[in-house]
Amino acid sequence: MAGALKSIMLAVAFIVPFAVHAQELNYDSLITTWATERGEIVTPSAQTAALRVAAEGFSVKAAAAGLNPEAVDRIAKAMTDAGFVVAKPHGVTAKWSTGEYTFAWEDTSQFAAISKALDAQMIYAALEQLPLVTVIVEPVPPVDYLVDINGEQVHSVKKGVYRVDPGDVVVRVARPTRPACLWKGSLKLGDQQTVTCKL
The missing domain is CATH 2.60.40.1120 (Carboxypeptidase-like, regulatory domain)
Structure with missing residues (x-):
């Protein structure tokens, strides 16, 4: 019994850190929240410009992490379309107005690198520069x-x-x-x- 309990605790200890670091980003909501908190209005064309800058920054970091070009393009598409991206230990789902793309990591080290590349601060920094x-x-x-x-x-x-x-x-x-x-x-x-x- 003690051995089984120890195995369960080890499994939970392994899973929890990954769950804590999972990235779930809705770019439209991020921009709306940022603008509301600051009492500003982000024009539609400014939103497009900020999302494009954030997607370009993501693409550079993701390519450096060895993510395959198709996955980089699809995630960047979701970002520029003010879509939704979820990165979890097993893979990524990217959704935008006209499509969806899901893939599994080719290498477990990609999860940490891509999670950093999807940091919400990238879109905030792009908005602040406008x-x-x-x-x-x-x-x-x-x-x-x-x-x-x-x-x-x-x-x-x-x-x-x-x-x-x-x-x-x-x-x-x-x-x-x-x-x-x-x-x-x-x-x-x-x-x-x-x-x-x-x-």
Whole structure:
């Protein structure tokens, strides 16, 4: 009896560390949570840009860990599509809007390396580097104005902080019965721009 109990305890001790380190990432939820906690709005094109950067970083690390190219491409596809990736001791499942891919590890050492490559900090770091546009509308109340950034209508909020993708940026703010406020410029990673509109 003692021998059987010892065997069970050893098996559990072997399994638990792997369960603790399993990665389960829903990229759409990660971005939403990050933006909500910071009180920012991530524009759709900025989300796409951040996911692309995170997927490129993952691809480099995964290739260095010896993951087969097809698996690297499918996981990167799930990331860029704001999909879902689960990495466990036995393998990985990647899901995106039009597909799903599951595979087993070729080498047990790949699990630890890929888990690190799938760290949520990669997407957070990519988001933090995106240009930041702060829209200040006077007078503020009520928040009845519409904000359009690069042709994408975004949620108007009192704080007015938006992450945008780098490059040419056009901000248009409109309030009923008032002429629209327009700002155009070029922003690069890390830039911050304030747009003040008297409406």
